[in-house]
Amino acid sequence: MTPGTRRTTRFAAGLAALLIFTTACGTSGPSGASGGKPTAWALTGGDEQVFRTSFGTAGIDGQFFGNDAYKQKIRSAVGAGQAPTLVYSWGNGGMLKSWVAAGKIMDLTPEVAKDPALTGRFLPAVAKSGVIDGKTYAVPNNSMQPVFLYYNKDLFTRIGAQPPKTWDELMALVPKFTAAGIAPFSLGGQSKWPQLMWEEYLVDRIGGPGVFGAVAANKPGAWSDPAILDANRKIQQLVDAGGFVKGFSSISTDSNADTALLYTGKAAMYLMGSWAFPTIKEADPDFAAKQLGYTTFPAVSDGKGNPADIVGNPANYWSVSAGASDAQKQAAVQYLRTGVMSDTYVDALLAGGSVPPVNGIEAKLAKARDPQYLSYVYGLARNAPNFQLSWDQAVSTGQADALLDNLDQVFLKQITPEQFSANMNATIGK
Amino acid sequence: MTLVRERTAVRREPRAAARGATPHPMMIAPALLFFAIFALLPLGGVVVLSLMKWDGIADPAWTGLGNWSAALADPATYHAIGLSLRVMVVSWLFQTPVSLLLGVLTAGRGRYRAVLGVLYFLPLLLSSAAIAIAFKALLDPNFGMSRAFGIAALAQDWLGDPTLALYVVIFVIGWQFMPFHTLLYQAGVRQIPAQLYEAAQLDGAGPVRQFFHITLPQLRYTILTSSTLMLVGSLTYFDLVFVLTGGGPGDATRFLPLDMYLNGFSNNDMGRASTLAVLLVVAGLALSLGLARFARFSRGSQQEGA
Numbered sequence: 001m002t003p004g005t006r007r008t009t010r011f012a013a014g015l016a017a018l019l020i021f022t023t024a025c026g027t028s029g030p031s032g033a034s035g036g037k038p039t040a041w042a043l044t045g046g047d048e049q050v051f052r053t054s055f056g057t058a059g060i061d062g063q064f065f066g067n068d069a070y071k072q073k074i075r076s077a078v079g080a081g082q083a084p085t086l087v088y089s090w091g092n093g094g095m096l097k098s099w100v101a102a103g104k105i106m107d108l109t110p111e112v113a114k115d116p117a118l119t120g121r122f123l124p125a126v127a128k129s130g131v132i133d134g135k136t137y138a139v140p141n142n143s144m145q146p147v148f149l150y151y152n153k154d155l156f157t158r159i160g161a162q163p164p165k166t167w168d169e170l171m172a173l174v175p176k177f178t179a180a181g182i183a184p185f186s187l188g189g190q191s192k193w194p195q196l197m198w199e200e201y202l203v204d205r206i207g208g209p210g211v212f213g214a215v216a217a218n219k220p221g222a223w224s225d226p227a228i229l230d231a232n233r234k235i236q237q238l239v240d241a242g243g244f245v246k247g248f249s250s251i252s253t254d255s256n257a258d259t260a261l262l263y264t265g266k267a268a269m270y271l272m273g274s275w276a277f278p279t280i281k282e283a284d285p286d287f288a289a290k291q292l293g294y295t296t297f298p299a300v301s302d303g304k305g306n307p308a309d310i311v312g313n314p315a316n317y318w319s320v321s322a323g324a325s326d327a328q329k330q331a332a333v334q335y336l337r338t339g340v341m342s343d344t345y346v347d348a349l350l351a352g353g354s355v356p357p358v359n360g361i362e363a364k365l366a367k368a369r370d371p372q373y374l375s376y377v378y379g380l381a382r383n384a385p386n387f388q389l390s391w392d393q394a395v396s397t398g399q400a401d402a403l404l405d406n407l408d409q410v411f412l413k414q415i416t417p418e419q420f421s422a423n424m425n426a427t428i429g430k
Numbered sequence: 431m432t433l434v435r436e437r438t439a440v441r442r443e444p445r446a447a448a449r450g451a452t453p454h455p456m457m458i459a460p461a462l463l464f465f466a467i468f469a470l471l472p473l474g475g476v477v478v479l480s481l482m483k484w485d486g487i488a489d490p491a492w493t494g495l496g497n498w499s500a501a502l503a504d505p506a507t508y509h510a511i512g513l514s515l516r517v518m519v520v521s522w523l524f525q526t527p528v529s530l531l532l533g534v535l536t537a538g539r540g541r542y543r544a545v546l547g548v549l550y551f552l553p554l555l556l557s558s559a560a561i562a563i564a565f566k567a568l569l570d571p572n573f574g575m576s577r578a579f580g581i582a583a584l585a586q587d588w589l590g591d592p593t594l595a596l597y598v599v600i601f602v603i604g605w606q607f608m609p610f611h612t613l614l615y616q617a618g619v620r621q622i623p624a625q626l627y628e629a630a631q632l633d634g635a636g637p638v639r640q641f642f643h644i645t646l647p648q649l650r651y652t653i654l655t656s657s658t659l660m661l662v663g664s665l666t667y668f669d670l671v672f673v674l675t676g677g678g679p680g681d682a683t684r685f686l687p688l689d690m691y692l693n694g695f696s697n698n699d700m701g702r703a704s705t706l707a708v709l710l711v712v713a714g715l716a717l718s719l720g721l722a723r724f725a726r727f728s729r730g731s732q733q734e735g736a
């Protein structure tokens with residue numbers, strides 16, 4: 001090695017050390033309460049661009065993460081007092097509740113009293129998910145994501161049937177589709193959470209929203225409710241009948257393989273949240289325009305639940321970190337008032353195919369790019385007596401994992417509905 | 431020429447040893463310090479945490495042995511331990527013969543062997559997450575390899591059938607780690623003196639007898655090293671399984687390390703996760719100590735076995 005190359009090597013090593021040092025500083029997160037610009041962490045994809053634009057205008061320092069990475073990172077950050085000023089959440093479920101209980105989240109009730117429009121401009125069913133024990137802790141920041149039944153119109157025409165209005169009709173459709181070599185339902189079972197939507201809807205249709213209300217309130221034995229047992233029996237009957245595409249528990253939602261089954265004509269129906277629409281539209285615009293149909297989850301005869309009830313994510317929410325400096329808090333509240341859901345913000349959401357939970361935007365919807373679909377989603381949420389937050393978000397974080405695991409075993413027929421209830425009852429209070 | 435150099439090396443050795451026999455104790459201070467800060471301290475922290483109830487946000491509270499009795503009363507813990515043991519045994523049975531044979535194959539001379547060697551080595555260069563994502567796509571029953579090759583038999587419920595999924599995971603783990611063990615065996619085989627084979631040939635031993643009577647005994651220590659790495663390593667398989675199945679279907683691939691992670695970072699039960707972590711540490715230590723003792727038991731020069 002000549003002296004010249006040695007010097008370059010040493011320089012390069014020094015540079016590398018410096019880079020490691022600076023990147024290490026970069027990933028150590030925002031400096032808690034040290035003042036400066038307000039910060040925010042949000043999710044990549046979806047409405048990311050809308051956030052970026054509004055952050056730019058409001059002078060907020062935004063960082064973006066993948067869904068699972070965010071959920072784990074935000075937890076340690078909040079616990080360590082290193083939370084960003086604006087904390088992104090799924091409403092009053094387990095995550096937000098535990099942060100509020102630990103005193104990490106600012107109470108926005110006085111701000112709402114000063115300016116009722118802060119929450120008053122949102123659809124009540126959605127705004128209510130930002131409230132815990134009568135106090136406002138979170139404000140919606142993006143679109144509503146109700147879950148409903150997508151279907152392939154052509155396949156229904158081929159077998160000469162109509163989309164199911166009741167559970168009995170749904171069961172009757174299964175043999176017709178399988179006889180024609182078509183899978184009745186697509187399902188990404190490997191990701192576990194898509195199966196939860198079946199449970200949520202069936203329990204609501206059979207027993208009404210009170211059944212899950214008891215679970216969320218940690219009532220002893222709440223998981224043994226007859227509605228939950230009946231729902232799990234119905235799920236296993238549907239599995240037995242071959243209702244779900246063969247090998248469904250190998251199919252992962254991350255790669256959109258389940259969505260692809262619908263638009264490639266392999267499966268007739270698909271129970272999924274409104275976020276699947278942009279995916280379908282991007283993958284096959286022609287299918288989305290002509291063959292894609294959507295309808296509500298069927299009613300169950302003698303069920304107590306209102307067939308207009310929906311499940312899904314009412315929206316995502318911003319909360320303000322209690323550990324932020326006063327200047328940061330003020331700037332964040334100001335942003336929630338004027339930055340979030342401003343006219344341009346709403347327009348940008350609509351242009352991306354998302355429906356913001358804001359009152360009185362029917363006229364805007366009619367002018368947007370997919371008026372029919374957007375109005376359908378808006379109407380669904382506006383007319384819903386109950387908009388149930390996804391259970392895995394609503395139960396305590398200690399229960400969510402057990403819930404997904406046990407439900408997966410119900411779908412795999414490894415456990416009976418009775419075992420499911422017993423296993424889940426054991427997690428109450430965790 | 432080589433002879434001369436060898437002789438000088440031999441003559442210099444005792445002097446070098448005498449000079450360096452007692453390095454100043456201070457010389458180990460930096461290493462000890464690092465070990466204490468990055469290994470002992472966190473380990474102690476985990477032991478303390480295993481006696482506490484902590485959700486990662488609120489203040490930790492003492493529960494004494496509460497986490498331990500809960501973990502030891504929970505069938506899920508035994509299920510995870512059982513799975514880890516099964517993975518350990520099955521992946522040893524799967525990886526050892528294959529990488530041993532591959533190692534022997536690539537140790538020989540010849541260009542095709544070098545090319546094959548490079549190909550076998552490739553999986554070692556990929557990150558676990560990338561491997562898992564690639565296999566997940568390949569194993570998709572509708573859009574995976576069954577479609578790519580047009581063979582319907584490949585459209586199995588690979589990751590969705592609880593018994594099949596476990597073996598698929600073991601296969602993918604093997605696919606990732608066999609190159610490394612192949613490399614170990616390749617190096618081991620190359621160190622076997624050629625005279626042994628020449629003598630065997632003169633005695634009329636064929637390739638199969640040579641393999642069983644020279645190669646295998648000569649590789650005793652390599653097998654032990656590779657097995658130790660494999661067995662202790664199977665206590666830490668996490669990244670690949672986490673991305674590939676997430677522990678599912680149901681809990682069919684929820685191995686002990688994954689169970690620990692999910693308890694800690696998905697259930698937010700840091701106390702319970704720490705309990706499982708301590709179990710893992712104890713199991714890993716016992717395993718490697720046991721294997722080291724076993725190695726001492728069968729002490730002797732590698733070449734004596736011939």
